[in-house]
Amino acid sequence: MPIPHPSQLASEGDVNATPARSAWQARQLDAVTRQLLAEDARLFLHQSLSTPCLNALSRAEGAAITDTQGRELLDFHGNNVHQVGFGHPRVVSAIKQQLDELSFCTRRYTCEPAVELARRLTALAPGDLDRVLLAPGGTAAIGMALKLARVATGRFKTISMWDAFHGASLDAISVGGEAVFRQGIGPLLPGCEHVPPPDHRHCPFKCGHVCNLNCADYVEYVLEKEGDVAAVIAETVRCTPYIPPKDYWQRIRAACDRHGALLILDEIPIGLGRTGRFFAFEHYDIVPDMVVLGKGLGGGVFPLAALIAREGLNVASHTALGHYTHEKNPVACAAAVAALDVIKDEQLVEQAQTRGAWMLEQLRELKRRHPLIGEVRGLGLLMGVELLRPDGTRACREAEAVMYECLTRGLNFKVTMGNILTLTPALVITEEQLRRAVAILDEALAAVSS
Secondary structure (H helix, E strand, C coil), X not given: CCCCCHHHCCCCCCCCCCHHHHHHHHHHCCXXXXXXXXXXXHHCCCECCCXXXXXXXXXXXXXXXXXXXXXXXXXXXXXXCCCCCECCHHHHHHHHHHHHHCCCCCCCCCCHHHHHHXXXXXXXXXXXXXXXXEECCHHHHHHHHHHHHHHHHCCCEEEXXXXXXXXXXXXXXXXXXXXXXXXXCCCCCCCEEEECCCCHHHCCCCCCCCCCCHHHHHHHHHHHHHCCEEEEEEECCECCCECCCHXXXXXXHHHHHHHCCEEEEECXXXXXXXXXXXXXXXXXXXXXXXXXXXXXXHXXXXXXXXXXXXXXXXXXXXXXXXXXXXXXXXXXXXXHHHHHHHHHHCCHHHHHHHHHXXXXXXXXXXXXXXXXXXXXXXXXXXXXXXXXXXXXXECHHHHHHHHHHHHHHCEXXXXXXXXXXXXXXXXXXXXXXXXXXXXXXXXXXXXXXX
């Protein structure tokens, strides 16, 4: 039987459900839940990775979710919106208060929550990242960044990474590199060049176990050969995660400067402290021309994203980069300000450093005991466990089996690229919850390997 494309595995609910998924649902879900899922599947358009759904939820609080049968699961997926956890009391309180004061801000007007959020973001951002645009989602913010790059440079070409994800709109999938979002769509945006990501294990340059930066040099090679690239757009750290060596981004930053291209970094899932720094690019001692935040920016409640750009890119007053109805929604902005307060007051960036380091060591211990684990990597509370067979091939079916074993025991996470267990817990997670997650993963790996 051929192995499905990694991005098509039913790790988040795939319309092409695998037998393992169907068997798990038959064992774990009661008739009421199955009926709800059937109604969901009847009413919503089906799409890969979304509908039909895997299960149904009744509650989301802190670092955990609860299904409709009352079973609690530690959520190490969370769609990466839960840096401050689900339903944080300070975020909920800010939302309720704002609803009573000002529930909407119509276009051509501003409001205090929007201005305060922009003030906070530019204060947090290093260098001259002093201008903000807000949008109702990360995909929309990526679109604004692409348009701004075109206006600022007079060019339209981009360089981005294979396997990258920047959103699901047509412009975002054009620069994105995951097949499941691109296949069967037809012609994409012109000028979207792709290069290999800094993934040493599957590197076409055969660099082996340590990245030799040939992939970074290739970015400059394409910049030079194309000659008219508007921007390099990439995830600072791929959410799987693939963690580039420190020199990687410094080399690409310098190459962009030499060739007149802008550097746009997508930190929609990994910003806001997840990697142990507020912005992931701070690990690399660079400042991009633009950075995009989203997902957790709305406090795990509201959809909200932000494009933060250098002062010198304030050059598009003659056109509309975003023009979104809810771009300055006061309730969403109040939620974001409260989330930023929580991150600061509860020292969640520092907690991501310390608890992430502890968790990474526990995962390395699992690797020593489970041959199925080919590699463990992480940065803060962004962690990945890659499963490989003895011959070095991706252990896709085994990864799916481990995921369902973990779901049964109370741990939820995403499988990416078919064989990588991607672990992104809430930054408010407790030490006891981390220990529980490690124990569940240990049991699941043992069950699948036996």
